[in-house]
Amino acid sequence: MQVPHAGRLVAIVDDDNSVRTAVGGLLRSIGVPAQVFASAEEFLRSANMDQVGCLVVDANMPNMSGLDLHQTLLGQGNLIPTIVITAYPSDHVRARAEQNGVRRLLTKPFNDDDLLRAIHDALS
Template identity: 85%
Template sequence: MQVQHAGRLVAIVDDDNSVRTAVGGLLRSVGVPAEVFASAEDFLRSAKMDQVSCLVVDANMPNMSGLDLHQTLRGRGNSIPTVVITAYPSDNVRARAQQSGVHCLLTKPFNEDELLGAIRNALARAGR
């Protein structure tokens, strides 16, 4: 599946190294620039944050969840289209994702086409 990215960066924020590696590798294999972060705090400290056109975050991480990160960014006026991934798709997670305006919620395990489609749509939404 082709993902139009116009050189824009996708950030993957997940405390699971295997997920970060797999998603980052998948994106790079289809020509999408990707940067990985082990925590929401690492992402918030990054100098690359202003270059990010799409955020892929884990819903369940220590200290700050992916949904908390999304809400923090929105509170700062930074509305990066966000794809939330979770292995625990509870009604609470779904409701929070919908209320906070995330672009997409994907349940693990998901396939490559689902993830790439969500990212492609998020990049189109970013309009960057």
């Protein structure tokens, strides 16, 4: 699948190294610039935040969840299109994601094509 990125970075934030590595590698393999972060706090300290066109974030991480990160960014006026991934989908997570304008909620394990389609939609 072709993903239009116009040089915009896709940030992957997940405390699971295997997920970060797999998603980052998938995106780079099709020519989409990607940067990985092990935590929400690490992402918030990033100097590249203004280059991020899409955020792929895990819903369940220590200290600051992906949904908390998304809400923090919104509060700062940072309207980065966000895709939340989770191994533990629940009505609470779905409702909170929907209320805060998350673009897509994907359940782990997800299909590469579903993730690429979600990123394509977020960057379009």
